[in-house]
Amino acid sequence: MNRAIINLDRSSLDKIHSHSLEILAEVGIRFPYEKALTLFKKHGFKVDGSIVHFDGNDISKALKTVPAAFTLEARNPSRNLRIGENDYVMAPGYGPPFIIESTGQKRNATMADVNSFCKLVQNSKCLDFNSSIVVQPNDVPSETAHLDILLATLILTDKPMMGSSASALAARDSLKMAEMIWGNLDRPVMLSLIDSLSPLQYAVESLEALMVFAEAGQPMIIHSACSLGSTGPITIAGSLVISNATTLAGICLAQLINPGTPLVYGLGGSPTDMRKGAYVNASPEDAKHVAISSAMGRYYQMPCRGQGALTESFCLDYQAGMESAIMLTVAALSGVHVGLHNCGTYGSMLAMSYEKFIADEDLCGALKKLMKPIELTDDAFAMDLIKDLGTSGNYLMQPHTLERCRDEFFIPDLGIRTLHNSWLEMEHRNIAARARQLVDERLACYRKPDIDLSLVNDLTAYVAVRKK
Amino acid sequence: MNRAIINLDRSSLDKIHSHSLEILAEVGIRFPYEKALTLFKKHGFKVDGSIVHFDGNDISKALKTVPAAFTLEARNPSRNLRIGENDYVMAPGYGPPFIIESTGQKRNATMADVNSFCKLVQNSKCLDFNSSIVVQPNDVPSETAHLDILLATLILTDKPMMGSSASALAARDSLKMAEMIWGNLDRPVMLSLIDSLSPLQYAVESLEALMVFAEAGQPMIIHSACSLGSTGPITIAGSLVISNATTLAGICLAQLINPGTPLVYGLGGSPTDMRKGAYVNASPEDAKHVAISSAMGRYYQMPCRGQGALTESFCLDYQAGMESAIMLTVAALSGVHVGLHNCGTYGSMLAMSYEKFIADEDLCGALKKLMKPIELTDDAFAMDLIKDLGTSGNYLMQPHTLERCRDEFFIPDLGIRTLHNSWLEMEHRNIAARARQLVDERLACYRKPDIDLSLVNDLTAYVAVRKK
Numbered sequence: 024m025n026r027a028i029i030n031l032d033r034s035s036l037d038k039i040h041s042h043s044l045e046i047l048a049e050v051g052i053r054f055p056y057e058k059a060l061t062l063f064k065k066h067g068f069k070v071d072g073s074i075v076h077f078d079g080n081d082i083s084k085a086l087k088t089v090p091a092a093f094t095l096e097a098r099n100p101s102r103n104l105r106i107g108e109n110d111y112v113m114a115p116g117y118g119p120p121f122i123i124e125s126t127g128q129k130r131n132a133t134m135a136d137v138n139s140f141c142k143l144v145q146n147s148k149c150l151d152f153n154s155s156i157v158v159q160p161n162d163v164p165s166e167t168a169h170l171d172i173l174l175a176t177l178i179l180t181d182k183p184m185m186g187s188s189a190s191a192l193a194a195r196d197s198l199k200m201a202e203m204i205w206g207n208l209d210r211p212v213m214l215s216l217i218d219s220l221s222p223l224q225y226a227v228e229s230l231e232a233l234m235v236f237a238e239a240g241q242p243m244i245i246h247s248a249c250s251l252g253s254t255g256p257i258t259i260a261g262s263l264v265i266s267n268a269t270t271l272a273g274i275c276l277a278q279l280i281n282p283g284t285p286l287v288y289g290l291g292g293s294p295t296d297m298r299k300g301a302y303v304n305a306s307p308e309d310a311k312h313v314a315i316s317s318a319m320g321r322y323y324q325m326p327c328r329g330q331g332a333l334t335e336s337f338c339l340d341y342q343a344g345m346e347s348a349i350m351l352t353v354a355a356l357s358g359v360h361v362g363l364h365n366c367g368t369y370g371s372m373l374a375m376s377y378e379k380f381i382a383d384e385d386l387c388g389a390l391k392k393l394m395k396p397i398e399l400t401d402d403a404f405a406m407d408l409i410k411d412l413g414t415s416g417n418y419l420m421q422p423h424t425l426e427r428c429r430d431e432f433f434i435p436d437l438g439i440r441t442l443h444n445s446w447l448e449m450e451h452r453n454i455a456a457r458a459r460q461l462v463d464e465r466l467a468c469y470r471k472p473d474i475d476l477s478l479v480n481d482l483t484a485y486v487a488v489r490k491k
Numbered sequence: 492m493n494r495a496i497i498n499l500d501r502s503s504l505d506k507i508h509s510h511s512l513e514i515l516a517e518v519g520i521r522f523p524y525e526k527a528l529t530l531f532k533k534h535g536f537k538v539d540g541s542i543v544h545f546d547g548n549d550i551s552k553a554l555k556t557v558p559a560a561f562t563l564e565a566r567n568p569s570r571n572l573r574i575g576e577n578d579y580v581m582a583p584g585y586g587p588p589f590i591i592e593s594t595g596q597k598r599n600a601t602m603a604d605v606n607s608f609c610k611l612v613q614n615s616k617c618l619d620f621n622s623s624i625v626v627q628p629n630d631v632p633s634e635t636a637h638l639d640i641l642l643a644t645l646i647l648t649d650k651p652m653m654g655s656s657a658s659a660l661a662a663r664d665s666l667k668m669a670e671m672i673w674g675n676l677d678r679p680v681m682l683s684l685i686d687s688l689s690p691l692q693y694a695v696e697s698l699e700a701l702m703v704f705a706e707a708g709q710p711m712i713i714h715s716a717c718s719l720g721s722t723g724p725i726t727i728a729g730s731l732v733i734s735n736a737t738t739l740a741g742i743c744l745a746q747l748i749n750p751g752t753p754l755v756y757g758l759g760g761s762p763t764d765m766r767k768g769a770y771v772n773a774s775p776e777d778a779k780h781v782a783i784s785s786a787m788g789r790y791y792q793m794p795c796r797g798q799g800a801l802t803e804s805f806c807l808d809y810q811a812g813m814e815s816a817i818m819l820t821v822a823a824l825s826g827v828h829v830g831l832h833n834c835g836t837y838g839s840m841l842a843m844s845y846e847k848f849i850a851d852e853d854l855c856g857a858l859k860k861l862m863k864p865i866e867l868t869d870d871a872f873a874m875d876l877i878k879d880l881g882t883s884g885n886y887l888m889q890p891h892t893l894e895r896c897r898d899e900f901f902i903p904d905l906g907i908r909t910l911h912n913s914w915l916e917m918e919h920r921n922i923a924a925r926a927r928q929l930v931d932e933r934l935a936c937y938r939k940p941d942i943d944l945s946l947v948n949d950l951t952a953y954v955a956v957r958k959k
Contacts, residue, residue: 035867042872261872261876296908307858335909338920339809343809346906349861352820356821357824386813386817392775404728404729406732418725423724428725438813443597446595
């Protein structure tokens with residue numbers, strides 16, 4: 024199957040765009056970072072205090088230099104990724120500070136968890152890159168945690184990775200460690216996430232990281248989201264305007280610094296729970312933002328990001344499966360290019376779960392199969408066989424069936440396909456118990472990817488010096 | 492959001508169509524029913540034994556008289572449905588003989604279950620029509636079970652319904668009882684399901700029912716499916732050819748009998764489990780067939796049917812939620828018009844579950860919200876409010892938020908949206924226990940829709956006489 028297009032018509036997208044430009048011009052975006060303000064002034068932008076105003080030409084000029092697609096290199100070149108064309112590339116959870124165990128209890132995440140998730144990402148059949156900060160560890164100092172995480176990521180996995188955008192320092196550390204692997208960073212080797220704040224502003228740390236990565240020409244996801252009815256308008260139309268305006272302003276800053284820096288368009292939004300004032304993940308409104316952000320990405324001829332396998336649930340129940348699957352199926356069919364949080368998150372991104380990670384892998388694998396174009400070759404049509412067997416045949420023992428039977432179908436690792444009686448007799452009818460078994464098996468069979476010993480020493484020494 | 496289109500290109504659809512015509516001409520379709528064969532002969536078709544051959548003109552002539560859309564009337568006119576335009580109308584499970592309890596144990600379904608499911612359909616916020624045979628009851632004689640089911644359906648619900656296609660007699664009973672309600676059946680009041688057999692044939696009972704309903708001009712879903720690698724080719728391309736050919740032949744028969752009879756296009760296919768020889772529901776290949784059948788329906792300018800919230804699971808776990816949600820999200824985004832099995836089925840359609848019914852309602856409701864077009868009015872864009880609040884505002888207490896906060900968002904009935912601590916303290920952390928509570932509440936608050944007492948007497952008397 025080819026990818027599906029959400030047919031939000033061009034005139035609706037034009038309207039969202041022109042309303043965003045109106046806000047960019049009249050209200051502007053808050054950039055509370057002197058270095059950014061200086062740059063905007065240098066380029067002749069109207070700046071009031073920390074508010075920067077943009078006109079339509081600024082934005083269209085910036086959009087012109089954003090590449091429609093780019094290659095993200097991995098430490099192992101066979102794992103390089105093309106971002107912005109047909110594929111939907113997937114990474115696991117990004118940043119939760121907790122682990123929820125299958126008992127339902129919550130605990131702080133540690134470096135041991137960072138290591139374990141790196142191993143699961145490395146031998147995952149469906150994850151294409153490492154979000155690097157799969158969890159935020161609590162047992163190392165927070166100012167230097169990014170160094171420990173980057174070290175683990177670079178040594179334990181050889182898939183493409185994400186940098187740390189916690190601060191200018193963290194971004195520079197990311198680049199310095201990447202230089203040890205790739206030497207000259209003249210092509211994309213590290214994708215980083217820049218989140219804005221709502222309404223209509225950026226935090227200083229994000230701006231620091233944005234400027235460091237843009238100077239280095241390293242790709243970023245520029246993402247804006249609001250909580251409908253609290254940090255943004257309650258309506259999707261209003262949410263689109265403020266988040267699109269904010270993302271466009273970030274895109275503009277990155278392109279002013281270094282025209283041609285590869286960027287990924289990101290926009291989200293989900294309801295505020297009116298009783299608790301909290302952001303509700305994985306709502307249909309959230310899924311709708313995913314579909315629209317992919318339409319906006321195409322409108323701007325940029326790769327786009329979708330939300331991941333999110334849920335409000337805290338266990339492997341129907342709700343977790345349903346919410347995660349709606350979110351990812353919409354992303355898959357609407358043409359999203361990059362997925363974060365695609366494996367392992369629980370409870371509004373509060374926590375990671377090993378068992379949910381395994382369950383979400385079944386989901387990601389199923390969707391990758393769903394998105395694969397249908398084979399329409401003569402051999403696939405099998406007209407001679409159909410004519411031979413007519414109305415009375417059984418295809419089971421035919422050579423055409425036997426030749427293909429090992430690879431034709433998607434087979435889940437966790438999901439069951441069994442008779443009711445056999446299910447009743449299973450040792451583990453509980454899906455979480457089966458998932459735990461698979462986690463243990465996967466960690467036991469993990470093999471560290473090849474890496475030059477001197478490189479390991481250099482990386483380790485850099486981290487040791489920086490942590491002093 | 493408008494609906495998404497699976498962009499299977501026209502030339503691929505042309506290829507599937509022309510290959511289907513080749514099979515229809517060279518192999519033909521088996522119609523083991525004299526009355527059908529006589530009709531085909533009368534219209535000059537080539538008939539060999541029970542095999543009927545079709546040429547391209549026969550098929551295109553038939554397709555020309557199938558309406559692109561039609562209205563299905565309900566006993567309560569405010570519940571009439573338009574089938575084939577923008578809406579995706581939904582019915583619950585159709586026909587499983589068992590109930591799976593939340594303990595996991597299986598039992599036979601009874602008339603009490605038929606009644607209970609009718610009540611749940613009637614007060615469902617998201618189900619648009621009643622599949623009527625939600626379960627196949629085991630405590631009444633099978634030859635007359637359709638009478639008991641139709642009686643329950645007509646009295647306990649006033650949503651549009653399905654007829655029984657178990658035999659010519661069952662179809663005639665369906666029409667006679669409908670006549671008591673609607674009088675002259677000169678417009679669609681009852682949608683019935685005609686399933687073919689694979690490969691390339693129909694069962695005699697299905698043909699009987701097809702002919703009775705077509706003579707009455709009552710709408711039918713003509714559905715063909717195969718088990719990839721056993722009752723059909725292992726490849727999706729091959730499956731499409733045989734199932735499309737079989738469905739086209741059924742469409743042709745209905746249009747020969749009564750040109751203009753409203754029909755819904757149906758086509759499915761899912762892998763054979765090679766170890767057990769069993770059909771596997773809710774695979775990504777199954778979901779792919781849903782998307783393609785919707786593209787084929789558009790190609791033939793007919794309404795189309797999708798598979799429902801299917802799963803291989805037997806309990807309310809992640810797998811049940813994930814598989815059900817992939818199936819229905821693909822149906823929703825690819826433009827399916829009619830969904831059967833959208834609430835309540837477990838284990839490859841082996842059984843219905845009350846708890847799963849409630850869980851699937853959350854899914855159906857979320858998808859209906861997802862499909863709703865985005866409101867792009869001036870009030871929704873809220874530009875003045877956005878300009879007023881600028882970068883420092885909180886939208887929570889604004890009149891624009893307060894005016895809309897009760898209706899703007901989808902709120903699940905079963906799914907939780909709570910903090911982790913509150914969840915740990917919940918009486919029922921188990922989703923099945925919460926679902927059971929909702930089932931009991933829903934059955935307790937059920938109100939029988941108004942119906943004329945003399946009508947109830949007539950229907951009851953008809954069933955009593957027929958059962959003698």
